[in-house]
Amino acid sequence: MGKKICVYAICKNEAKHIKRWIESVKEADYIAVLDTGSEDESVELLKSYNVIVEQKIISPWRFDVARNESMKLIPPDTDICVCVDLDECFEKGWREKLESCWKENTKRARYRYTWNFLEDGREGFVFFADKIHSYGDFYWKYPVHEVLCSNLSNYEVTLAKGVQLNHYADHKKSRGQYLKLLEMSVEENPEDDRNVHYLGREYMFHKEYEKAIETLKRHLTLKSAVWDKERCASLRYIGNSYKILKNYEEAIKYYRLAILECPNNREPYYDLAFLFYERKKYLECASVLEAMLNIKERDLSYISMPNCWDESVYDLLALCYYYLNDKKRALKNSEFAISMNPTSQRLLNNHKIYEKM
Numbered sequence: 001m002g003k004k005i006c007v008y009a010i011c012k013n014e015a016k017h018i019k020r021w022i023e024s025v026k027e028a029d030y031i032a033v034l035d036t037g038s039e040d041e042s043v044e045l046l047k048s049y050n051v052i053v054e055q056k057i058i059s060p061w062r063f064d065v066a067r068n069e070s071m072k073l074i075p076p077d078t079d080i081c082v083c084v085d086l087d088e089c090f091e092k093g094w095r096e097k098l099e100s101c102w103k104e105n106t107k108r109a110r111y112r113y114t115w116n117f118l119e120d121g122r123e124g125f126v127f128f129a130d131k132i133h134s135y136g137d138f139y140w141k142y143p144v145h146e147v148l149c150s151n152l153s154n155y156e157v158t159l160a161k162g163v164q165l166n167h168y169a170d171h172k173k174s175r176g177q178y179l180k181l182l183e184m185s186v187e188e189n190p191e192d193d194r195n196v197h198y199l200g201r202e203y204m205f206h207k208e209y210e211k212a213i214e215t216l217k218r219h220l221t222l223k224s225a226v227w228d229k230e231r232c233a234s235l236r237y238i239g240n241s242y243k244i245l246k247n248y249e250e251a252i253k254y255y256r257l258a259i260l261e262c263p264n265n266r267e268p269y270y271d272l273a274f275l276f277y278e279r280k281k282y283l284e285c286a287s288v289l290e291a292m293l294n295i296k297e298r299d300l301s302y303i304s305m306p307n308c309w310d311e312s313v314y315d316l317l318a319l320c321y322y323y324l325n326d327k328k329r330a331l332k333n334s335e336f337a338i339s340m341n342p343t344s345q346r347l348l349n350n351h352k353i354y355e356k357m
Contacts, residue, residue, distance in 0.1 A: 014040075035054070088168070101158045115167050118306070128301075216235075219231075232258045267305050
């Protein structure tokens, strides 16, 4: 007997996304949406598609409260709950693939998630997400960058092979509220390493580099901060902040510490190499990039940077070897870069320059 599946979401002024979203989630038995104060046609549109809709203003605003309220709309006979934002779309056939992996003891599923796409249509950030869960066993926590939590002491998580969710971000939306919500989150849970990391990163995004450095260094001191990839990211962001502050010695130090933390992740190598390139230290840059290319397996976590796995690495290497007057290596790496992005006019033009060396 098949499982009953409900897709649920929160919504505010998402009318332009609704038709595409409905098309992507219509394989579910139920679709439930909590509208948190739309001033466009979102509610009317959703109702026209027979979506379960209720409206509620969340004040003061918190994502966890809104999502927990949206969970109340899920029918009680639901077996699998699927949280999908309205700017996200499943690729067709997701239901069958999800059901096939969902066993009797399964409580949660992970699936492949593409957070963004590059201008030429290629994938950008790709990682595994886990917002699919059983009914009644989970709740949302944290004002922003909210996560699913459970009172279950131990439960089975499955990998939903073949399930693909794509995110089509609305870049016109402001992320200005994130900083205050993250500060609130850290104030509520000062020892929560995840939120301290996110707050430090947010300070960096807001160009508050001294605050970013201080906060990210505190993240590294927390006893619960044991995930090497997130520690590596904090070290990289500290390096990035020092670089912008023109403290290059400290930037290099923290990039090297990031490499020591995660020697099998390309990201810290690339950051260090790019700093060397900007400082016109082409031999050092090439050396770091060559070491980086020995890492063959991409880690699918949210910290994995797309430019560490596309033509950017070979493009930068080709430029280094050009400035080092090494025509053979410049051409070789230029050819690799072009093979990965054959429509780039800049890469093609650079290759012609290398041929004339």
